Every structure is written in C-alpha cells, then in structure tokens.
Amino acid sequence: MDLSTILFIALAAIFALGFAFFQYLYKSKKRGKDAYILFALRFLSVFVLLLLLINPKFTFTSYTLEKPNLVLAVDDSESIKHLAQEDMLKSILEKLKSNQKINQRFELVQYNFGNDLKAGESNEFNESETNIFSALESVKELSRGKETAIALISDGNQTSGRNFQYFKPNDNTNIYPIVVGDTTKYLDVELSRLNVNNYAFLNNRFPVEAFISYSGEQSINTRFLIKAGKNTIYSENISLDSENNSTIIQAELSASKLGVLSYEAEIVPLETEKNTANNAKSFAVEVIDERTEILLISAIPHPDLGAIKKAIETNKQRQLDIKYIQDDVLNIENYQLVILYQPTSGFASVFEELDDNNRNHLIISGTKTNWNFLNNIQDFVRKDFTNQMQEIFAVKNPNFNQFQFEEVGFSEFPPLEDKFGKISVESNSLESIYFQEIENVETSQPLIAIQGSGQNKNAFIFGENIWRWRSTSFLENKSFEKFDNFFGKLIQNLASAKQRERLTLDYKSFYYENESVKLSANFFDQNYQFAPNANLNISVEDSLKNIESQFILKNNAYEVDLGSLAPGTYDFKITEKGTQLSRSGSFEIIAYNIEQKFISANKNAMEALAKNSETKVYYPNQIQELINGLLSTDKYKPVQKSQQKNVPLIDWCYLLFLLVSILAAEWFFRKYKGLI
Incomplete structure (x- = not known):
C-alpha cells in the first residue's frame, strides 16, 4: 500500500470522526451513553463508506510446494508377454510406486504404451505394435515446462514409428531406460522385409524382393525358399557372416492362374537358432486377366x-x-x-x-x-x-x-x-x-x-x-x-480395368494379422453422379462367424473399418439398401505377429537412448540404484513457489454487509430511543 493511500485513509478517519462529532457531540447538552453509541456507529458507517470509495489494494502471498514429475512409461505390448517378462515388469513398478521417499519427492504418473500412449495403472500386454518414439514424444508434450524424470520400462523392441534411439528430450527432462528381458545376443537370421506388388497379370511373371539380415559372429549357410502350399517354387542358397550380414534376394514367380495366390517366403532355420518366428512371412498376389x-x-x-x-x-x-x-x-x-x-x-x-x-x-x-x-x-x-x-x-x-x-x-x-x-x-x-x-x-x-x-x-x-x-x-x-x-x-x-458400375469397391485382396481391415466404396445414381445419401451395409463371414457393419461417408467416399480379424479367408457382400444393388468379394487375413519375432531385449537401442539423454541404462536388479540416483540429484528437489495477489478492498463483499449492518444498527437504536 503506497503512502498516498495511507494518507487518504487517515483523512477519511479524521473526516468520519469530525462528521460524527459534529452530529452527535458538538453543542450537545447531554453527553450520555446513548450519544457516544450513536457517535461510534456514525463514525464507523462513514469511515467504511469512505474506505470503499478510496478502494485501497492489499497484497496477499500464498505458498505452494511443486514436486517434479516421475513418469513411469510402461511397455504394454505383446513382446513383453512373448519374452515372459510380465512379472518382472510388474515387480519393477511395485518397487518404484511403494517407495515412500520417491512418493515424497516426486509426483508419480504411470502411462502405458503400445502404438499410442495411454494413462492407466493396469497392464494387459496385448498391444499389437510398439512405438516407443511416439510414447516419448507424447510424454514430452505433457511434461512441458516442468522438471520430469521418465522411467522407460521396456524391452526396447520397437515395431513401428521413428527410431527412438535418436529421441532428444527437453532440457528439463531426463530419460532413464530400464531394460526388461534377456539381453544375450543369439545367433539369428531374419527375413526383415518383403516387397511384392499386389497385382499381376495372367501368364506374366512378377517380382519378389526379400531383405535378409543376420546377427552372429560365425559364418553360416542356409537357404531361402518360396512355397506355394507344400510345393517349393523358388530356392536360393545364402551365405552370411559377421561382416557380410545382410543380403537382398530378387526372385520372379509365374502368375499361372487367376485369383488370389498365397505364398510363404521362408529361411531354413539354423540348427542353433533360438528364434524362428522371424524366419518366415506370408504374402499374396491377385492375378487378373483383363486386357x-x-x-x-x-x-x-x-x-x-x-x-x-x-x-x-x-x-x-x-x-x-x-x-x-x-x-x-x-x-x-x-x-x-x-x-x-x-x-x-x-x-x-x-x-x-x-x-x-x-x-x-x-x-x-x-x-x-x-x-x-x-x-x-x-x-x-x-x-x-x-x-x-x-x-x-x-x-x-x-x-x-x-x-x-x-x-x-x-x-x-x-x-x-x-x-x-x-x-x-x-x-x-x-x-x-x-x-x-x-x-x-x-x-x-x-x-x-x-x-x-x-x-x-x-x-x-x-x-x-x-x-x-x-x-x-x-x-x-x-x-x-x-x-x-x-x-x-x-x-x-x-490403368483401371473396372467397367462403369454404380457401386464400385476398393479393397486389398489380403491383409496381415493385426492390420486394420478397411474397405471403401463409391455409389452413383442413375446419371452416374456420386450419391452422398446412400445406405451401404456390409456382411462379412468366415467358417466361424458373421460380421455386419455399415459404411460411413468420409472424404467423398464410403468407408468401413472392420478392425483386426483372425487369420483366414473371408467372404463379404456389400448392399445398398435403397436400390438393393450389391457387390461381393473376398479377402484373406495372413497370419503374422510382428511382436513375437523377438527373442531378446534390444539393449543397444536403450543404451543409445540413455546416452542421448545423458543418463544410463538400468536393469531389474538395479532399481534401488536408480531410486538412490533420483533422490540424490539436486535437479529433482521440490520447489516452493510463492504467488502474490493484489485484492482491492471493494472485492471484500463482507465490508458492504458490515456497512449495511452498522447503518441498520444505528437506525434501530435511534428508533428504540424515540429519536425518529
């Protein structure tokens, strides 16, 4: 409160005293008890009224204790279950959450991630994809402007998204990777990628490109096969070693009959190979015969x-x-x-x-x-x-x-x-x-x-x-x-070999397991103008069940998302209810679970992430060391913050109530004494 305001308040008090004195005590022949009560009430009422007119401002200071964040970013993907690390991961979480000093020092928050980041306390380990980079990016946005420690609990096996090894945290954020799973490097041959066109013409040949990688120290010899059913239709020998640890195989297959042809590309497993789930991939090609x-x-x-x-x-x-x-x-x-x-x-x-x-x-x-x-x-x-x-x-x-x-x-x-x-x-x-x-x-x-x-x-x-x-x-x-x-x-x-039809479809002849099955359609009126009010329904069935759904209008086309389906062959029929026009077709779901191709934790990637964050990698038997490190660093100490708030007197509603009460008391007292 500045000096001028104090001066105005003093003048207001003097004025209120003088006004009350002049009204009740000046030239009064009897200065009894009643006169002094009225004098006091009038002084208070005038003084409070003048205070409200002056409206001085008062400064209040509040104090809060802000804890740094400790974010538990937990891998909830199927690879954790595949590596049998569910109990170990839950044990790590329990040690961190139950530590009293950690709870006193930090604001604990748990997020689970597969392909996306989700808040939650329970883990089911059923996510079909792992995107560690996206999870870290989301935590980075959520923790902006606050000191944050991220305990990344994962096997380090990422199946989608950008390479998380090169993730760069904010200056106020550090990442502490905790590796779960076997970190031993085993001899392993992997069919890492297949490039195949979706379509081929009858009696033509179509290319298949296979990318093969090897991790191990010794030289190995094996074979790459492509099978149609039980018949091997392509074979090539492979020789790899620690230096020459990858190769690309380019094969050409004959499109000899119409329809969707399913194949399996396979690397013959090595005798000492522990993981053979990543040795094979299925693919399909639709052979068409349309000039x-x-x-x-x-x-x-x-x-x-x-x-x-x-x-x-x-x-x-x-x-x-x-x-x-x-x-x-x-x-x-x-x-x-x-x-x-x-x-x-x-x-x-x-x-x-x-x-x-x-x-x-x-x-x-x-x-x-x-x-x-x-x-x-x-x-x-x-x-x-x-x-x-x-x-x-x-x-x-x-x-x-x-x-x-x-x-x-x-x-x-x-x-x-x-x-x-x-x-x-x-x-x-x-x-x-x-x-x-x-x-x-x-x-x-x-x-x-x-x-x-x-x-x-x-x-x-x-x-x-x-x-x-x-x-x-x-x-x-x-x-x-x-x-x-x-x-x-x-x-x-x-080139589109489709003839002019009122109901046209766009879908793939095959999808991989865990891939979202999406089909799109267009419906035209009799003048072949797009009809935005069509009512398109789809019925999908295999040998076990029947699924019915409805298309929704999206970006000038109709689309339906059937989610992920179990491996098998599915027949479908799409019908427009108003005209009963329909189209039928089929697609195949190819068995492939990318989360089950791992046999060990990706220690190297987690170490690279820790180095980029200027921290170190921790293992399940080092959780206490991590806790001690978090508690000992000055960076993660709670910060006391003060907040000053200037409040004008007129905002104090009870002063108005006090003024009304004083005036009312004076009126009733005068009425009681017969002065009114």
Missing part, C-alpha cells in the same frame, strides 16, 4: 507417339489406340486409361469426358503444350512459364515406393524438353518418381509423378522426346526391355 485398352490423344504428330505405343504393347495384355483431337469420335468410356499428349485448348471437351466417366489419365507436356489452358483445367500442378524451351534431366526419387521397377538409368539419358518455368505442386497426394535437374541443379520439381491413390490416379510427365530415352535404353542395353518394363509398370499402376 487393358488405352487411348492416346494428341493434337500433333510426334515420334513420342510411336515410342509410347511400342513400349505399352510390349505387354500383350495391353492395346494402345492413337487418335487426334480433330477426330470426331473418341469413345473415352471404352478405355481404362487416357494419355493426353501436349494438351491444348482443344482438349477442353476431353477433360470434361474424363471427369464424367471417372477415367484416370496421364498428361505429357512439351514445347507445344498450352500451359494457360492446363493451369486452368486441372488443380494438381501449376506452371509459371515462358515460351522459351528448357532442357530437363532426370533425378530419381529414392523414397518412391508405390510400385517396384528396375533402375533404367534415366539420370544419364538425354534431357526431355518443355517450356521454361517453375512447377508448383497444388496437390498433397502427388508423389514424384523422378525430379527435375535443370542446368546441373537438382530441384524438388516433379518430372514424372503420380497423383492420387487407390482406383483414382493420374500421372504427369513434364517433357517431350521420350523416344530418345527409349532409343538410349536400347543403345546401352541392346534391348528396349528396361524402358518398356518401366513404362509398363507406370501404365499398370494407372
């Missing part, structure tokens, strides 16, 4: 047209028709894919038909392309251009993975040509296969790119003179095969 008809529309003749036709028709399942924009009848609805070569303003009706018929397309631009028209007719890319010609070299995007293809060597080929200018990507779903290199500068601008997903895809090639690439491929390889295979894979990815 793909493709239309190429151009406004000009060009050598590229012949090169594209020959590249596409190398596959006998495909046919390319070349038509010019001047032709009267294009019949776009009869084709599964349309290639637009150097579009001009005359292509406006073509783009309208593509939209009406829901057809995928490939746009190839060049020096004759009308980019003003192309910028306005589609909203995937935009080019700020001039009419000057520009040479463009290719740079492969190493992260492209929509389909597999053999490296052709486009980066060393002659440049394509297009109008000079910068390409801006307007669509979030556009993925580049090759980027542009202009005047020896690698850019992030697309040269060959695919936009969209599922059944709805479009593609772009930003440059003409593709015929030069095909010719160069022949000169270097004595064959057109590499170029034609790449172009064929691009066409296969884009």
Whole structure:
C-alpha cells in the first residue's frame, strides 16, 4: 500500500470522526451513553463508506510446494508377454510406486504404451505394435515446462514409428531406460522385409524382393525358399557372416492362374537358432486377366507417339489406340486409361469426358503444350512459364515406393524438353518418381509423378522426346526391355480395368494379422453422379462367424473399418439398401505377429537412448540404484513457489454487509430511543 493511500485513509478517519462529532457531540447538552453509541456507529458507517470509495489494494502471498514429475512409461505390448517378462515388469513398478521417499519427492504418473500412449495403472500386454518414439514424444508434450524424470520400462523392441534411439528430450527432462528381458545376443537370421506388388497379370511373371539380415559372429549357410502350399517354387542358397550380414534376394514367380495366390517366403532355420518366428512371412498376389485398352490423344504428330505405343504393347495384355483431337469420335468410356499428349485448348471437351466417366489419365507436356489452358483445367500442378524451351534431366526419387521397377538409368539419358518455368505442386497426394535437374541443379520439381491413390490416379510427365530415352535404353542395353518394363509398370499402376458400375469397391485382396481391415466404396445414381445419401451395409463371414457393419461417408467416399480379424479367408457382400444393388468379394487375413519375432531385449537401442539423454541404462536388479540416483540429484528437489495477489478492498463483499449492518444498527437504536 503506497503512502498516498495511507494518507487518504487517515483523512477519511479524521473526516468520519469530525462528521460524527459534529452530529452527535458538538453543542450537545447531554453527553450520555446513548450519544457516544450513536457517535461510534456514525463514525464507523462513514469511515467504511469512505474506505470503499478510496478502494485501497492489499497484497496477499500464498505458498505452494511443486514436486517434479516421475513418469513411469510402461511397455504394454505383446513382446513383453512373448519374452515372459510380465512379472518382472510388474515387480519393477511395485518397487518404484511403494517407495515412500520417491512418493515424497516426486509426483508419480504411470502411462502405458503400445502404438499410442495411454494413462492407466493396469497392464494387459496385448498391444499389437510398439512405438516407443511416439510414447516419448507424447510424454514430452505433457511434461512441458516442468522438471520430469521418465522411467522407460521396456524391452526396447520397437515395431513401428521413428527410431527412438535418436529421441532428444527437453532440457528439463531426463530419460532413464530400464531394460526388461534377456539381453544375450543369439545367433539369428531374419527375413526383415518383403516387397511384392499386389497385382499381376495372367501368364506374366512378377517380382519378389526379400531383405535378409543376420546377427552372429560365425559364418553360416542356409537357404531361402518360396512355397506355394507344400510345393517349393523358388530356392536360393545364402551365405552370411559377421561382416557380410545382410543380403537382398530378387526372385520372379509365374502368375499361372487367376485369383488370389498365397505364398510363404521362408529361411531354413539354423540348427542353433533360438528364434524362428522371424524366419518366415506370408504374402499374396491377385492375378487378373483383363486386357487393358488405352487411348492416346494428341493434337500433333510426334515420334513420342510411336515410342509410347511400342513400349505399352510390349505387354500383350495391353492395346494402345492413337487418335487426334480433330477426330470426331473418341469413345473415352471404352478405355481404362487416357494419355493426353501436349494438351491444348482443344482438349477442353476431353477433360470434361474424363471427369464424367471417372477415367484416370496421364498428361505429357512439351514445347507445344498450352500451359494457360492446363493451369486452368486441372488443380494438381501449376506452371509459371515462358515460351522459351528448357532442357530437363532426370533425378530419381529414392523414397518412391508405390510400385517396384528396375533402375533404367534415366539420370544419364538425354534431357526431355518443355517450356521454361517453375512447377508448383497444388496437390498433397502427388508423389514424384523422378525430379527435375535443370542446368546441373537438382530441384524438388516433379518430372514424372503420380497423383492420387487407390482406383483414382493420374500421372504427369513434364517433357517431350521420350523416344530418345527409349532409343538410349536400347543403345546401352541392346534391348528396349528396361524402358518398356518401366513404362509398363507406370501404365499398370494407372490403368483401371473396372467397367462403369454404380457401386464400385476398393479393397486389398489380403491383409496381415493385426492390420486394420478397411474397405471403401463409391455409389452413383442413375446419371452416374456420386450419391452422398446412400445406405451401404456390409456382411462379412468366415467358417466361424458373421460380421455386419455399415459404411460411413468420409472424404467423398464410403468407408468401413472392420478392425483386426483372425487369420483366414473371408467372404463379404456389400448392399445398398435403397436400390438393393450389391457387390461381393473376398479377402484373406495372413497370419503374422510382428511382436513375437523377438527373442531378446534390444539393449543397444536403450543404451543409445540413455546416452542421448545423458543418463544410463538400468536393469531389474538395479532399481534401488536408480531410486538412490533420483533422490540424490539436486535437479529433482521440490520447489516452493510463492504467488502474490493484489485484492482491492471493494472485492471484500463482507465490508458492504458490515456497512449495511452498522447503518441498520444505528437506525434501530435511534428508533428504540424515540429519536425518529
């Protein structure tokens, strides 16, 4: 309270005294007891009223004790149960939670994690995936601005997400990894990854790429097998050692019959190998027999047209028709894919038909392309251009993975040509296969790119003179095969052999166990316009049970999530209730539990995390050492915090009550004495 306020209060007291004295004692002939009571009441009432008008502010200080956080981040995944560490983990939790000094020093919080972080005190060890990085990131956000110690209790075996070894905590956070599980390194061969296309054409061959890794000191020899049922259809010998500890096997299988073909890739187990669960993986390929008809529309003749036709028709399942924009009848609805070569303003009706018929397309631009028209007719890319010609070299995007293809060597080929200018990507779903290199500068601008997903895809090639690439491929390889295979894979990815139907489906022919089974559908009215009010139901059954569910509208399509299903073959039927239109199909759930492929704890990853957090790794027999370390460090001492609050007198409601009480007391006293 400042001096001026104190002065005002003193003046208020003097004024209240003078006012009460003048009214009840000044010139009073009888100064009895009653007069002094009235004098006191009037003084108090006037003084309190003046105090409220002055409204002085009073400062109050409150004190709180803030404890640092001790977050128990507990691995709740199936790998803990697989390694038989449930009791050990619960014992560690009990030691930390029951320690009286820990509870006095810290605010204890437990979170469990699998793929996501969840609050809770109980553990069931049934999470099908482990994402340690995501769990640490979530705890980091929850503990922002407060001193926090994280006790990460896990086997260190992560199955999804970013590599947690490189997680960087906040300055006010330290991570103390506690490793549960056997840390002994056993000799182990693992089939770590399989790359396989989902579809193959009848009587063609399809690639299978297997990544194999080995951990151990001695040299080993084994075999890699691919089986169809009980029959081995591919076999290759493998030799690995401590230095040469990984290999990639590329096999080609024959698509000899229609339907979903299931296979199992397997590494023959070693005699001393303890964990064989990671030696095998199942996969499936859907073999289709549908001839793909493709239309190429151009406004000009060009050598590229012949090169594209020959590249596409190398596959006998495909046919390319070349038509010019001047032709009267294009019949776009009869084709599964349309290639637009150097579009001009005359292509406006073509783009309208593509939209009406829901057809995928490939746009190839060049020096004759009308980019003003192309910028306005589609909203995937935009080019700020001039009419000057520009040479463009290719740079492969190493992260492209929509389909597999053999490296052709486009980066060393002659440049394509297009109008000079910068390409801006307007669509979030556009993925580049090759980027542009202009005047020896690698850019992030697309040269060959695919936009969209599922059944709805479009593609772009930003440059003409593709015929030069095909010719160069022949000169270097004595064959057109590499170029034609790449172009064929691009066409296969884009072409849709679906006929026009009111109810269309998009789903995978097989899913892995523990993977969420999602199906999407589109429903059109009789004018083939999307119907947003359709009532789509699905019935799924196997030999044991029947599941019924309803599709929900999501992002201009209908989607249903059936969750994770047990391994087996499932038949389904989707029906639109209003029209009774229906479609049937089937899919297979392939047995695969990634959490059961581990035989020991990942001690190295936990040590790397501890080093990054400037702490150390602890083991179940070192919990007391961890407790002593947490209690002895000055960083984790409770902090007393004070908070000052300025409260104006007028906020004190009881003063108003006091004022009213004094005035009422004076009135009743005067009334009682007959002075009113």
